[in-house]
Amino acid sequence: MEALQHFFPDQSFDLGLISVNETKSEFTGDYTVVLFPFVKMLRQKPDELGNTLGVWLTEQHPELFTAFQVVSGFLNLTVNDRFFLDMLSRNWNNQCYGTAAASGKKVMIEYSSPNTNKPLHFGHLRNNFLGYAVGNILKVNGDTVVKANLVNDRGIHICKSMVAWQHFAQGATPESSGIKGDHLVGDYYVRFNDEYKAQVKELMASGMSEELAEKEAPIMKEAQQMLRAWEAGDEAVVSLWKQMNAWVYAGFDITYKNLGIDFDKFYYESNTYLLGKAIVEKGLEKGVLFRKEDNSVWIDLTADGLDQKLLLRGDGTSVYMTQDLGTAVLKYNDFGLDRSVYVIADEQNYHMQVLQLILKKLGEPCADGIFHLSYGMVELPSGRMKSREGTVVDADDMIEEMISMAEQQTKENGKADGFSGEEQKQLYRMIGLGALKFYLLRVDPKKKMIFNPQESIDLHGFTATFIQYAHARICSVLRKEQLPVMPAADVFAGKSIGEGLFEAEKHILKMLEQYPVAVETAAKEMSPSVLCNYCFSLAQAFNTFYDRHSIAKAESEEKKQMRLMTVVMIARTLRHAMSMLGIELPEKM
């Protein structure tokens, strides 16, 4: 690209017209320049231009290009092997290859954000993996990243669990029942709903309308009463609330740890739910917001193609949006953020659009940095998961199931023979969790996805296992062969290398050279799937090479050393990329 710019010293035309692509495999060459864009400008036939350009490039930059071919409007350039070998000698042992220089930008990524009335389910997994991975990707790409979790720890949902616990638990605790805290609390949430349904049914049987029965069910009134007591600071209620939330957090900690996920900062809605009112007051003064007759406060977004939105109830209490306004400003003030990323399902697209627009209208500086990383819902083959219908797949169960599937398949293949018990356990974890993470991250976030249990445990093809296996094969070779011991200069002085890389070798080096670009793209698009695809292709390229050429019995000592450097760099790159996704690679499998 840079070489090309010198060919056109005349800056009168747009250099953006130059487009360079990788050459398709059916043609000879490595990179292709598309000639059509220049034709008009230079009034030359494409093929003539291609020849002139090709001759010029190979003469001026023999260190870069060794040959060219012009095929109907496309200039295919063959890159000098030396270029790739230089890249290899510079980077094969570079721990930081792919890590970008600090950008000076501060980014917060909020994800997970669970409710504290029930355990995490399968739908949360996509959120958790996505947030964790994107946070890492941004970090590697140079940003300073704060991983945040906004815990939804208050509200009617938790009161429901509390009421049911009071009625039915007879003082059961996680310790006394042996049930994980989040599951225990979740059980009483389910119990509440059962009881509520029964009461509604009963009231309707005695002649009440459904609508009225839903309002009058005693257990629901009790929960609402409890919420009011909580907001009034009632000691007994607050103390029960603290206790049950503590159980849930202990449970979440275990789940997060099992998932390999962490956070730098926790926000709790019980601390933030009152924020935002001051912002609303300011908005009223500025005249951006208006008050209706019943004293409720609204913003009119109809001019922007949206609706009117409530920001404060008539009685002065906040709604969801009010809290979110407050939290957005709080985050910004806490860290001085350049960007604030929200990992939230696409059902909240409208909410997030409105949130950003309101902040903008209020003149809040945090508005511009807000980005909604929206992802599609995870559905089962039978349709959408519904907690009320019991079709929810529990996250803890899912993890365990994946690990035991991994164990079963590993044993069937006899792959863990000679492993110690502890090594086996670790391996099953790596494979099971890796498969799950990869399965959820390999698809573009904004597409909704169907979780197919059978497919997710498949360990062939486009999976984490495939990549882990390639890594293990490399480690196996490196255990037997001496790491490159010759100085790079000596290795590459050998004529046997300079005279021609095999296609499979060159393909790998070309891919490795492109790794930093892949990281940059993944960061720019906030898409871990870019890395999934990259790693799969690299592993595939390695497998092809491995099948075709021997490392141990290479054609010359220099070539052997060069191949060892190459596979070291492949393994390092795979680890670097996969660790951003939270996937570990075993040395043996």
Place this chain on the structure above:
RNA sequence: GGUCCGGUAGCUCAGUUGGAUAGAGCAUCAGCCUUCUAAGCUGAGGGUCAUUGGUUCGAAUCCAAUCCGGAUCACCA
């Protein structure tokens, strides 16, 4: 009804700012282990890129309309 998102092989998905004969994996079929790990490799079949029109040297990609699927438009969070 308004807004937003999606529609690519039987299935699940890639496809950079428009570029050559649209690519992977799964599934199906045919080959490859006395030699560095066969959870692998090689090959075959499989397509009206939802439909129609437009923009141009050139469209899966950009524009318009239509069809199908989903989300959302709460004094729930």
